[in-house]
Amino acid sequence: MKFLGLAVALAAIVCIVAGAAKGSVAVLGLSVDPTMIGVGLVGLALALATVRAARISTFLRIFSKLFAVEFTLLALAYAAGAYGLWPAALSEALPPASLCVTIAVFGLIVYGISFIPVIRQITRLADLYFDATEDIDVPTGLFGIRRMRERHFATGLIMTLVLINQLQVGISVRLSFFNRDWFNAIQNKDQAAFWSLLLTVFLFWAFIAIASNLIEYFFDAVLKINWRRWLTARYSGVWLNDGGIYRMGLIGDGADNPDQRIAEDVRNFILDTYSYSITLIQQISTLVSFSLILWAMPAEFVFPGTNIVVPGLPFWVALAYSTFGTWITHLIGRPLVRLEFAQERYEADFRFSLARLREYAEQVALLRGERSELGILGGHFRDLVANYYRIVKRVLKLNTFISFYGQISPILPYVIIAPYYFLDKVTLGQMSQVAGAFGRVEGALSFFIDRYRSVARYKANVDRLQTFSEALDKAGTLGKTPPHIEERHQSQQDLTLRDLSLRLPDGREIVRAPALGFKSGGATLVTGPSGSGKSTLFRAIAGIWPYGQGVVDLPQNARVLLLPQRPYVPSGTLKTAATYPAPADTYSDEQVREALKLARLAPLADRILEDENWGQRLSGGEQQRLAIARAILDKPDWLFLDEATSALDEKLEAEIYAMLRQHLPATSIVSIGHRSTLIAMHDWRVEMNAGDDGVFVPAATG
Numbered sequence: 001m002k003f004l005g006l007a008v009a010l011a012a013i014v015c016i017v018a019g020a021a022k023g024s025v026a027v028l029g030l031s032v033d034p035t036m037i038g039v040g041l042v043g044l045a046l047a048l049a050t051v052r053a054a055r056i057s058t059f060l061r062i063f064s065k066l067f068a069v070e071f072t073l074l075a076l077a078y079a080a081g082a083y084g085l086w087p088a089a090l091s092e093a094l095p096p097a098s099l100c101v102t103i104a105v106f107g108l109i110v111y112g113i114s115f116i117p118v119i120r121q122i123t124r125l126a127d128l129y130f131d132a133t134e135d136i137d138v139p140t141g142l143f144g145i146r147r148m149r150e151r152h153f154a155t156g157l158i159m160t161l162v163l164i165n166q167l168q169v170g171i172s173v174r175l176s177f178f179n180r181d182w183f184n185a186i187q188n189k190d191q192a193a194f195w196s197l198l199l200t201v202f203l204f205w206a207f208i209a210i211a212s213n214l215i216e217y218f219f220d221a222v223l224k225i226n227w228r229r230w231l232t233a234r235y236s237g238v239w240l241n242d243g244g245i246y247r248m249g250l251i252g253d254g255a256d257n258p259d260q261r262i263a264e265d266v267r268n269f270i271l272d273t274y275s276y277s278i279t280l281i282q283q284i285s286t287l288v289s290f291s292l293i294l295w296a297m298p299a300e301f302v303f304p305g306t307n308i309v310v311p312g313l314p315f316w317v318a319l320a321y322s323t324f325g326t327w328i329t330h331l332i333g334r335p336l337v338r339l340e341f342a343q344e345r346y347e348a349d350f351r352f353s354l355a356r357l358r359e360y361a362e363q364v365a366l367l368r369g370e371r372s373e374l375g376i377l378g379g380h381f382r383d384l385v386a387n388y389y390r391i392v393k394r395v396l397k398l399n400t401f402i403s404f405y406g407q408i409s410p411i412l413p414y415v416i417i418a419p420y421y422f423l424d425k426v427t428l429g430q431m432s433q434v435a436g437a438f439g440r441v442e443g444a445l446s447f448f449i450d451r452y453r454s455v456a457r458y459k460a461n462v463d464r465l466q467t468f469s470e471a472l473d474k475a476g477t478l479g480k481t482p483p484h485i486e487e488r489h490q491s492q493q494d495l496t497l498r499d500l501s502l503r504l505p506d507g508r509e510i511v512r513a514p515a516l517g518f519k520s521g522g523a524t525l526v527t528g529p530s531g532s533g534k535s536t537l538f539r540a541i542a543g544i545w546p547y548g549q550g551v552v553d554l555p556q557n558a559r560v561l562l563l564p565q566r567p568y569v570p571s572g573t574l575k576t577a578a579t580y581p582a583p584a585d586t587y588s589d590e591q592v593r594e595a596l597k598l599a600r601l602a603p604l605a606d607r608i609l610e611d612e613n614w615g616q617r618l619s620g621g622e623q624q625r626l627a628i629a630r631a632i633l634d635k636p637d638w639l640f641l642d643e644a645t646s647a648l649d650e651k652l653e654a655e656i657y658a659m660l661r662q663h664l665p666a667t668s669i670v671s672i673g674h675r676s677t678l679i680a681m682h683d684w685r686v687e688m689n690a691g692d693d694g695v696f697v698p699a700a701t702g
Ligand SMILES: Nc1ncnc2c1ncn2[C@@H]1O[C@H](COP(=O)(O)OP(=O)(O)OP(=O)(O)O)[C@@H](O)[C@H]1O
Pocket: 250, 504, 505, 510, 528, 529, 530, 531, 532, 533, 534, 535, 536, 537
């Protein structure tokens, strides 16, 4: 950035020197060009901002760099024009001072907003992508597939889009001059100029405008979908990494509804960030460029009824008119920010109650709770509708104003300029150009009004993603930094716990195991009162419980499988469900059929290739036996059964245990269960005993 800052400073100094030498206004004995010196001074400010921009966010720095390069080139070209070095053939393309100033002001704005807390919050999220170091393959058409860093690809797209947007503003400025000349030709009844302007200037620029629109649409779509792909992959990757999905559930607050955050919030964040950055720049460019056109109108406007000349009268009128419009819009529209925010919440409540209902469909149907649920849903929807009407009422007021404002806008410039036109001080072309510029200014303003309304939604979205990002980071480190529960693989047969202390998320200790061993080659039954921490102990052994400290010594290369009370049944074929998490093709159909038969699910053995909602179709007991079939296929070294046969009758449970011990002779089994009949099926017992301090201590018993 230092080098860029230096380049900007040099270009600015060239302008100042040229302005001091080449002007026509006498100041302190020198004939200077104040506009040129002005460009130079703004450039110096930009140079400073560019150097300092090394410390701002990556996302904003892209814009900073672009504006610095643009200013340098434009200012040098502008100065070359002053020195007569600009080729006469390209005189039309000589950048005006207004363009240099606009670009410099953008650079300053980018630097300035980088200090605003909410912008920092947004750019922290955006930077995730614009700092991405992965490589991707980019199809480049003629040049084949190119491998490049994701962040370079993203930066390139952003820069291209900003350039296209600027080009589009440039085209509309150019067309506004065409408009002026064309109307002048009409006024002068100059037929040749009329046709020549239409067929050369208009056709050329209109074609470029159309092409740029199409290219913009394509790049815009590519940027948004790639950004979304990357952010979705990152969030779901961290979420589904090494127990993260479980730890996220333990964190609470910022981690709720990951589905909504990964699917909706990511998409909306990208769409809104795009429109609050690139589209906003385009609209501000339009506003500034056309305001400057109004300012530079080469006509002497005198204050009505006097001889006092008002420089840039149309500009002042547009400024006053726009300020008035924005201020009134702000006054009327302010409550909309709160209302839109509330609407988001009502929508989320409604969606959440629907999703919950789907989850508990069976329980609700069994309890005949449909009417009550309808009442609850209706209540949520009534809130949503009531707030919606409040928004409608407010928008009606706002629209009333905007409509009047919008109707007056096209007429006002004519009303202002007409007296001067009748006095022959301006041409018809100039009047038409002023009117066009007014329209542009007004169009940009309505964009701001629109953005203003959705700013609350955007902010809520950014907050949600930020808390989600933080929760993901927290879940990533939870239980990974000392003091923590450490898993070690030792050259021993038994599974032992050393100095293990398990805690709840609030820090309360619930289980303490100074030294406990689970013997290999047989079956151990863990018993104890409900809530004594048996499942938590299993989670710690499986390596997903993050609260506490101590060591779990696992035999070398031991494979551990833990079956909970409620098994997870993924969607897809029954074979997929039986082999989960291994891919279905890990085992042959015959192996899966055999495992199902052993797990006492013979009637399902012929349906393994059927695709059904098996999680809903199978009874609780069948689902538990499906999980047992998984164990038969997987043949783990250690099998932990956390009430994994609780839904079976005692006879079937005994058959399953006998089958497991017969077919998995090398597997050591550890079970949690409450039934006394289980004792006979195990070799050893571990009992959870409550200590004096209420902490449970597992200990081997007879
Ligand atoms: N994520 C959690 N947040 C807070 N408390 C938890 C959490 N998970 C478990 N607990 C608490 O830890 C204690 C032990 O729970 P755990 O499920 O390990 O007991 P258990 O002995 O397996 O019980 P049961 O025999 O009823 O299945 C309970 O009081 C439970 O409420």
